Amino acid sequence: MSIVLQTFNLTRRFGGLVATNDVSLTVERGARQALIGPNGAGKTTLINxxxxxxxxxxxxxxxxxxxxxALPVHARAGRGLVRTFQINQLFPEMTPAEALAVAISERQRIGSSWFRALGRRGEIMDECGAWLEQCNLTDVMDRRTSVLPYGKQRLLEIALALAAKPRVLLLDEPVAGVPDGERREILDTVAALPDDVTILLIEHDMDLVFSFANRISVLVNGAVFAEGSNADIARDPRVKAVYLGEELAGSAYA
Incomplete structure (x- = not known):
């Protein structure tokens, strides 16, 4: 498989604090790769x-x-490097259908006329419908985002990221803060993401990580501590000691 995303000795210092330390990371095309590590390991800094x-x-x-x-955020997004956030970045007064119409129109560079496009461009409506269905949002498509359950808001952020047609999608803790009763929809949606989208998942939920990823990278103190298949990482005593600990020990993954 070809490499789609790669870092070389990536380091970020904040004064005397080294947040990421000489990180060389490889993500292959079509991968389902997870990035895990204890709080403060540098995961969000690496995504930023x-x-x-x-x-x-x-x-x-x-x-x-x-x-x-050296490229700015919008230029990277235009080249297909797209992310979601730990805390939702959504338009609270828009409905999911409207928000997706905006995202699709911006991608097609007709964003200045999106209201007209929403009603008159059939291809935009068709694509909106496809993403709403893919992300289990058809039942709330006409409700204001601000009143949606938090799990649905997380699904909307995933849908908006997919509407950007990413080559690489960075999912930053997609189930963070989601009540247990709403997690299943997100887990199923993530599992069914398109095969042609390369995905790097940042997550603390080990059920999601081990059910989704076929490769895991572990960050500790800003550096790559271990990498391998999910089975390799689950068996690695060093990883258990510094991060997974009792959560993994004795589980189905151990």
Whole structure:
């Protein structure tokens, strides 16, 4: 498989604090890869570096062999590097259908006329319907986002990311804060994401990580501590000691 996303000795310092330390990470095309680690390990900092929210102190980032280290956020998104957030970034007064119409119209560079496009461009409505169905949102498609259950809001953020037609999708803790009764829809939606989208998942929920990923990278103190298949990581005593601990020990993954 070809490499779609790669970092080389990526480092970010905040004064005397080294948040990411010499991180070299490889993500293959079509991968289902998870990034895990204890709180403060540098996971979100790494995602912010990958997406251009913050610049690295040193190192390089390549997307499909192209150096994107100096590109701004919107340019990386335009090249297919798309993310979701730990805390939703949504339009509270819009409905899911309206928000998706905006996202699709912006991708097609007709965003200035999206209200007209929503009613008159059949292809936009067809695509909206497809993403609403894919992400289990058809039952709330005409309700304001602000009144949706939190699980549905998380699903809407995934739908908006997919509407950007990503080559690489970075999912930043998609079930964080979601009540137990609403998690199943998100787990099923993530499991059914398109095969042609490469996915890097950042997550603390080990059920999601081990059911989804075929490769896991572990960050500790800003550095890559271990990498391998989910079975390799589950059996690694060093990983259990520094992160998984009793949550994994004695479980079905041990």
């Amino acid at each position: 570096l990958l997406t251009g929210v913050i610049p690295p102190s040193s190192g390089r980032i390549e997307l499909e062999g192209e150096d994107i280290t």
